Amino acid sequence: MAHFNQNFLDSIERELPDHLSMEDFIAYSNQPLRLSIRVNTLKISVTDFIELMTPKGWQFDPIPWCAEGFWVSNSVEIQLGNSIEHLQGLFYIQEASSMLPPTALFETASQCDIHADTRVLDMASAPGSKTTQIASLMENKGLLVANEYSASRVKVLHANIARMGVSNCALTHFDARVFGEYLFETFDAILLDAPCSGEGTIRKDPDALKNWDNNENKGIVATQKALIESAFLALKPGGSLVYSTCALSRQENQDVCHHLKSVxxxxxxxxxxxxxxxxxxxxxxxxxxxxxxPQIYDSEGFFVAKIHKLASVERQQEEPRKQKNFPFTPAKAKQVAELSEYFKATFNIDLPSDAQIMQRDLEFWLFPNAVQPLIGKMRFQRIGIKLADTLKKGYKVRHEAILALHSPTQIELTDEQAKAFLMGRDISLAEKVKPQGEVIVSYANNPLGVAKHLGNKLKNNLPRELVKDKIALYEL
Structure with a gap:
């Protein structure tokens, strides 16, 4: 049962449109949210995912504003976050309303409009639901800069980006108010899902508004106004900015957008x-x-505004000095050739031709080309994906590269074998055959990771931090 205080109810009564009722608002706010997920089309088509999960008891109800989004019910009760399909990144557990901002951002863009030089900024990214949705809509093309102010949440953001097979992302860790200064008129599209009072999340957290105080929200509004100004400065003329919150009050939503217009x-x-x-x-x-x-679509409360930048604006501050000591250098042609041969011969993976292979010490990374002009203008926590480490003889592939790059050659595991693999165990083979070295093991034709084929077993090479104590299987 949601805990409302009277001040909050009074504010809602003032804000609520005439065609909606307080009775419905309170009734829906006291109902649990419908479970919703988004299919990750970087790894699997919507049709194939439905075909995969329907025999496992899933029922799908399409979310009108997201072609990849569904409210789901499941006749087999398991913890979705511990399912194989979730851990390998085939879907993201995401509230339906939060799928709206990326949809609005790319409302008029077709996949043909996203190209190698497209740059998109997600100003407040963690835990990664909208970031990975944007990457999916971009089909891993161009550059997606994902920023997160909270240091503890950057790690979670990267884990979700890696799990979902995102390869076109660069992570930053800043107060997002710096983007207008450091990357002035750089981005084709920007999402600002602003920090807010969270009034719309009461169905997920009944205690969210127990101590609601309108005076405390005034400080949030000042931050929101500064962030939207920074976003607009970082946006190219002709570009689009989506401003969103999970707040319900006009002062955190419409008023912030009108403030931008006044500036x-x-x-x-x-x-x-x-x-x-x-x-x-x-x-x-x-x-x-x-x-x-909440009562309109039986969802969380949410606000979404789309803003078009019609003309260039005056820069507010001088361009900052270039940052030095960038630790990466372009890989030499011989190394690129060796890496390409290693990936092709070992995993049947063709490294993308429209990306830059970079080296740092004994590591090799795949950078999106569109990041190159931004290097030196801002410090990046992480760029692209780590491909491999150099060994005394040859290379050692990285797990995130296997999840992000596609290979037609995989060893398909059964349900029980996939469960064992994700729990860090080796997989015994029914017959002893010739050892094959490094191989990709998969489930539902999607990679789980790398194993070493020893002839009689598959030696598990899953990174230790990804090993799970418990994996949920559907008992049909």
Whole structure:
């Protein structure tokens, strides 16, 4: 049961549109959220995922604003986060409303519009639901800069990016107010899912608003206004900015967008979202923003605004000095050839031709080409994916490279074998055959990781930090 205080209810009554009722708001806020997931099309098609999971008791109800999103029910009760399909990144457990901002960001873009030089910024990324959704919509093309201010959450963000097979991402760890200064008019599209009071999350956390205080929200609003200004400065003319929150109050939503308009005037255009999906107009404000109340779509509360930058604006500060001591250098042609041969001969993987292979000490990394002009302008925590380490003789592939790069050659494991592999165990083979060295082991035709084929068993090479104590299997 949700815990409302009277001040919060009074504020909602003032904010609630005339066509919605307080009774419905309270009733829906006291209901648990429907379980929703997003299929990761970087690894599996929606059709194939439904075919894979339907025999396991899953039922799918499409989410209108996300072609890859579904409310799901499951006749077989297991903990989804411990399922093989989740651990290998075939789907992300994501609240339906939070799928709206990336959909709005790419509303008018086709996959053909995303190219090697496209740059997108996600200003507040952790834990990674929207970041990985954006990467999927970009089909791993171009560059996605994912920023997270909280140091403890950067690690979680990277783990989710790696699990979902994202290869076009660069991670940063800053107060996002710096982007307008450091990367002025750099990005084709920006998502600012701003820190907020979290009023819309009450169905997930009944105690979220127990001590709600409107005066405390004023400090949040000041931060939101500074962040949206920074986002607009970092956006290219002609680019699109999506501002979103899980707050319900006008002051954290519409008022922040109007503040941006007051600062940059005619350079700011509000883009109507009434046609984003069927019945989107039910949640639209007079400006064309989406103000989603829990009772409209039986979801979390959410706000989404799309803003178009019509013209260049004046830079607020001088360009910062270039940063030095970048630890990577382009790999030499001989090393690139050797690495390419290693990946092809061992795993039947063709390294992408439109990316840059970089070296740091004995490590080799795959960088998105679009990051090169940004190097020196800002410090990056991590760029692209780590491909391999150099050994005395040859190379040793990294787990994240296997998850992100596609190979048609894999050893398919059974349910029980896949469970054992994710629990860090070796896999015995029914017959002793000629050893094959490093091989990719897979489940549902998607990689789980690398094993060493010794002839009579598969020696587990799963990174220790990914080994799980418990894996949930569907008992059908």
């Amino acid at each position: 940059f005037n005619d350079a700011v255009e509000f883009m109507p979202l009434s046609g984003l999906f069927p019945h989107a107009d039910k949640a639209c404000t007079e400006e064309g923003f989406l103000h989603v109340w």
